[in-house]
Amino acid sequence: MPIHDQGYRHYAGQRARHGRAWWVIARAGVLERLRERRFLALLLFAWSPFVVRAVQAYLASTFPQASFLAPDVQTFRAFLDQQRVFVFFVTIYAGSGLIANDLRANALQLYLSRPITRVEYIAGKLLTLLIFLVAVTWLPAVLLVVLQVMFTGDTVFVTSHPYLIPAITLACALQVCVAACAMLAVSSLSRSRRFVAMLYAGIVLFTAAMDQALRLITGSRAWAWVSPQDTLAVLIDATFGMSTEPAVPVLVAVVLVAALIAVSIAVLARRVRAVEVVA
Numbered sequence: 001m002p003i004h005d006q007g008y009r010h011y012a013g014q015r016a017r018h019g020r021a022w023w024v025i026a027r028a029g030v031l032e033r034l035r036e037r038r039f040l041a042l043l044l045f046a047w048s049p050f051v052v053r054a055v056q057a058y059l060a061s062t063f064p065q066a067s068f069l070a071p072d073v074q075t076f077r078a079f080l081d082q083q084r085v086f087v088f089f090v091t092i093y094a095g096s097g098l099i100a101n102d103l104r105a106n107a108l109q110l111y112l113s114r115p116i117t118r119v120e121y122i123a124g125k126l127l128t129l130l131i132f133l134v135a136v137t138w139l140p141a142v143l144l145v146v147l148q149v150m151f152t153g154d155t156v157f158v159t160s161h162p163y164l165i166p167a168i169t170l171a172c173a174l175q176v177c178v179a180a181c182a183m184l185a186v187s188s189l190s191r192s193r194r195f196v197a198m199l200y201a202g203i204v205l206f207t208a209a210m211d212q213a214l215r216l217i218t219g220s221r222a223w224a225w226v227s228p229q230d231t232l233a234v235l236i237d238a239t240f241g242m243s244t245e246p247a248v249p250v251l252v253a254v255v256l257v258a259a260l261i262a263v264s265i266a267v268l269a270r271r272v273r274a275v276e277v278v279a
Contacts, residue, residue, distance in 0.1 A: 021116040025124025030131055033094050042093060043136065046086035050140035053079055054147050061151035071148055073161060076141055077240045080171055084229065086136045087179055092200060095129045095183035097193035099272070104191040108272065118272050122184065129180045138172035163241075171236040178232055178257060185264035188271035204229060221247035231256050 033039050053075070060070040102108045111121055145165060148157050158164070186200045187193075211227035214220075224230040224247035234246045234253040246253070 021114075022120040022124040022127065025111075025116075025121065026127035026131070029098065029125065029128030033128075033132065039093055042086075042089060043132070046083070046090065046136040047140060049079060049082045050144065053144055057144065057148050058151050061148075071144070071157075073164060073167075073240055074242065076144065076164065076168060077171075077236070077242055079141060079144065080137065080168070080175070080236065081233075083137050083140075084175070087133055087175060088201075088204065090132050090136055091129065091179045091183050092197045094132045095180065096187055096197040096200065098125045098128060099184060099187040100190055100193045100196045103188070104193075112273070118269070122268050122272060126180055126184055129183060130176055133176040133179060134172065137175060138169060141168045141172065167239045167241075171239045174232060174235055174239075174257065178228065178260060181261050181264035182228070185267040185271075188268055224248050225252065225256055228257075228260055 053071070056066075056069040057071055059066040060068075099108075102111065108121075112118065142165065145158065145168075149155055182203075183200055186203070187196045190196050190199070207227040208229055211223050211230050214223035214226065224234060231248065231253050234248055234250065235257060237246065238250045238253075248256075
């Protein structure tokens, strides 16, 4: 019976490049959500305002009697405001379990025991949520601009509003980044996906209700800083050049939003560890 040499052999397979684990994590997260019919139904429902706006643009460009439906800058600002409710639900559905599920299954230690850094892990989870949020904000808004050009057969609308697409991009980036960073930070605080969803919803709804109550009591709009959503609305209005008298100064709103993102990153840096530290 022949005896084969079992000595050292060079590896003949393909070597995976370092620094690309974030994309593997993001792709797995996106595919996992897309397998759920309820989430797909939510995404489709989130595009219903786009369908309504597209029909209005078509009617305005086809029938002179419907010219009052022609879109303008305020139309796109109102559209993004409509999408806030879908951003809220998509964030909760797609983001509440991103880190909480890994904590519950003790998978975080398994992730970080491999050649995957904390930055790559967080980036992959963040990209998972960003993809879905961009799909219900920036993508339909830009498609509305494209449809407007197609329906009218010229580029007058775009050339007369050259800042529109950059404003849409910046506004969506602010809206999406704040929601995604805050949700990831909250998701890292618990092992329960349901608790994370309730906690995030409670924070958003409570701060909004507190803002409205303080406005009614004091008669001042300056309490917008209490609610991250209202503070973000100040920045988005400024992006579209629509707010001449913002509820809070734009610089203050920038500082508050930057502080919220910084706190979220700090929470993630503390909570995402290979070994759980018990105080």
